[in-house]
Amino acid sequence: MAVGNSGILHGKPARIKIFAAVLAVSLALTGCGASGGGSDASDNGGGNGNGAKADNAGGANDGKAANAEAADDGAGKSTSEQVTLSLWGWSGTFQTDFTKLVLSEFEKQHPNIKIKYIPDQGGTDKLTTLIAGGTPPDVAILDRFLTGSWAAKGSLENLTPFLEMDSEVSSNDYYPGVWAETTYNDQVYALPWGTDNRGLYYNKTLMKEAGLDANTPPKTIDELDAMAEKMFKKSTSGGYEQVGFIPWMGQSYLYTQSWNFGGEWTKDAELTPNDPQIVKALEWMAGYAKKYDMAQINKFNDVMGKTGINPFWTGKVGFMVDGNWILNDLKSNAKVKPTFEWGVTPMPSADGYPQTTWAGGFSFTLPKGGKHPQEAWELLKFIAGYKGTLLWAKRPNAGNDITAMPKVNEEIKITENPQLKVFVDMMPSAHFRPVTPAGQKMWDETFRVQDLALNGKGEPKKLLDEVKKNVDAELKKLQAK
Template identity: 75%
Template structure:
């Protein structure tokens, strides 16, 4: 395999996968969504409940040995910082055990994440970080900018085992900062629209023709909304553009919005403004108070609103398919389907992806050995081993070749998500990524509740993020 660098990789990878995307016709902190019971992420990209009583445990996956330099021929112990609970147990047995078989000179000490990113930041500042750690890919740019991660480009430049072409374009791009690699993708996910065929049929719509455009979605949704007998709320809703995984980031790309222009952040891009205006239109037309009342009722069910059968269309991730087998409450009594999200007229259907990654924290004591572990667990072998676990559910791998090997496209519902991966967007790789994310939700809430006009609010976001960048640059 030829060795390539970040930007060149991305361009070539994009060309390769954008071709595949044409056949499809056709997005806080992360991601994303593997099955939470396996130590993955939920729909908001927040880590799932990971400690599960194992916060103080470590798991050495080979026999005890002395820490010495690799060049001596003796074993070197490196520390991996990861989620606890079932993830720790299974990952050590399925992936790390195999790594140690192939690398007899390296022993992996598994340390359970205790205190999240705050604790990891403290360890890095104190000069005692683990050699490898799990990190929401959305945070890579921010951590790289503040000098908390080792630059992996130095290893990629002399190692032809890692190539951008092995990953989906957006997934690889999110692991890079200023054309330098700082992480290897671990997992990914994306978003599509789930539609209730039964409600469509009852509304006189063709259940086999889900909406392709925003205009079609608006028209179909209107026919499904049904008020309660006393008219004080809704018995069922057609669509709510801020339910589940549909919020400003999601809809911005459906409207053709761009969050960056070169090195500049552009949260007030005209198409992003249009997306927020459209969302506000729903709040006004269907009455925010009545929608909130409906959402409160849905919240009390303890399951995803879509599975109640009371929602016509909802944007969500591939991970909610796991509810069908892991949640005893979810037993749909209606027909349903999955399709790419509708887009504004004239714009292609798309999605956005999140997920986690493996990084080498700044100050890692054994960088060479850590790189060997990184390229195994973040590469084809480790990714495939993890994908083959019995309870992988509806996970999507960050590597097309692994998805092909697992034949996950044979699942028609999951195929929708896999086919969208080559065109998946990703949140801006910036030192103020978290700040920008928080700002978008702040102004979204204000706009939906009639406390500001979309254009003015997003101009305010632009000013705030630019000021935040200036503060960081002056330090």
């Protein structure tokens, strides 16, 4: 889960009080105040509580006063002057649609602000270079789970001062875990934008052929194993022409399965990639590779890769973990024409643990060093707040997207789609990758040792102990900067 308590903003220094007062006067004089977006509190609990509070790194706390000061300066400026803001976002149809549906509306409501759209040029490496060089975009999109590492190295503006003076945006507008993922050391560095999670797709036709009840998908790992075993089928050449389940296909990998086994990646402010339940998850995955022959599975995966569609839609996979977004394939990919019955359900879990999911998504941030912090905040809270989120969610080609705001999801009635409802209903209890400066390192390490374990090149316990050693070293290095 994320660092800190969702929605709790600690300590309002005198500087912030002055900031609020100055802003109030400024808004009254210029008429550029907060526009009513409306929000209601989510009835969800505070997430799954598996997050740990990372120690301060990279001068994050030292930057709080500077962040507040920058916000003060922005608030004191007259927002009636013409300002051009740069926004860093994805290129292609996203740029076209987002500009037309969201940014144009913002400019109408804020005639003194113009938006210059900068298509993503080289990903986060290029964005890091711009920030380091003092020429960052005013607003940028960022993978939400990177918030902790970017905040720790001082690359993002602290949004807490803005939130403390502006009631238009609240933690209660978002799913608890989604909001917590934008929080580092109890300070907020991003606003959530969009989310997703994972479920189990199951082929009812193959279940029937295997003598299984097609209306009773597996709820536990043991049930999944038993059902999947009945669905593996080899061709005359000896390779698989059909598989029951592959624990590393689609969105099924160690992070995913760790939570299905009740694993925790953090505990008492410590990163715990070698948690005993995570070890069990990797042992289980490696067991599939050994039982069903990794080489034969790789051949099957190669064949699936040449189809040009998601493996599940080929009708050759009994059970597969994947995200809500593959539902879009049914309309967007002309090759996807399933001739079999199928369904979606929460992922199976190990005995004694609840069925769960994990969620990801993106956020919008204010990169450190922007020249117009107050105007940038106005843009940020519009596009990632109620108004902008609703405008984007109502676009004609929204498909099966899930927004980060429960109220918007309710308003656009996405749960009327029974398959999508499965995913939306899991959002309140979804797990999230830990918000930590070493988050990217731990993510990369899990894939490294997963590959080794599946190919019989190491014991899961020893491999994950190695991950623990490596991420602790990375965290120590980052904290020393």
